Amino acid sequence: MHKKSWGIIVIPVLALVALFCFAQIYLTAPRHDAPDVTRAKSTENKLFVASIAPEGGEPKVGPLSSWMLTLRLPNGHPVRNALISLDGGMPDHNHGLPTKPTVSTDLGEGHYRIEGLKFTMPGVWVLKLVISTADFGSDEATFNVVL
Numbered sequence: 240m241h242k243k244s245w246g247i248i249v250i251p252v253l254a255l256v257a258l259f260c261f262a263q264i265y266l267t268a269p270r271h272d273a274p275d276v277t278r279a280k281s282t283e284n285k286l287f288v289a290s291i292a293p294e295g296g297e298p299k300v301g302p303l304s305s306w307m308l309t310l311r312l313p314n315g316h317p318v319r320n321a322l323i324s325l326d327g328g329m330p331d332h333n334h335g336l337p338t339k340p341t342v343s344t345d346l347g348e349g350h351y352r353i354e355g356l357k358f359t360m361p362g363v364w365v366l367k368l369v370i371s372t373a374d375f376g377s378d379e380a381t382f383n384v385v386l
């Protein structure tokens with residue numbers, strides 16, 4: 240009887256200590272939310288829908304890569320004659336892009352080619368597009384590319 244009542248106290252106390260330890264580990268662990276790696280999204284102000292697709296397979300660390308950018312209005316119509324600039328880098332490493340990629344003029348049907356992108360190391364790369372049009376205004380879109 241005496242032994243049994245001792246266990247009634249010790250077991251919950253041990254359980255609480257264990258819970259506390261797990262909570263400490265969990266709450267103090269550095270948190271990295273997984274980056275959004277979707278390649279088709281509405282631009283910041285919802286003026287356009289932008290999608291990017293690598294040409295010639297998934298990008299690799301090292302070689303130059305080119306991407307096809309497709310711009311549409313929310314109603315699905317292609318965005319013609321947009322002027323697009325691209326900037327980016329690795330926020331986690333505080334550096335920009337190692338090259339100066341170019342974005343072509345309208346290739347038709349809202350397609351634009353991004354050329355000269357180079358990923359020099361594995362990690363999370365951010366690509367920020369600034370899109371300007373005479374007819375529909377300007378907007379921006381940010382993509383994450385993880386290598």
Ligand SMILES: [Cu+2]
Nearest residue numbers: 329332360362
């Ligand atoms: Cu880096």
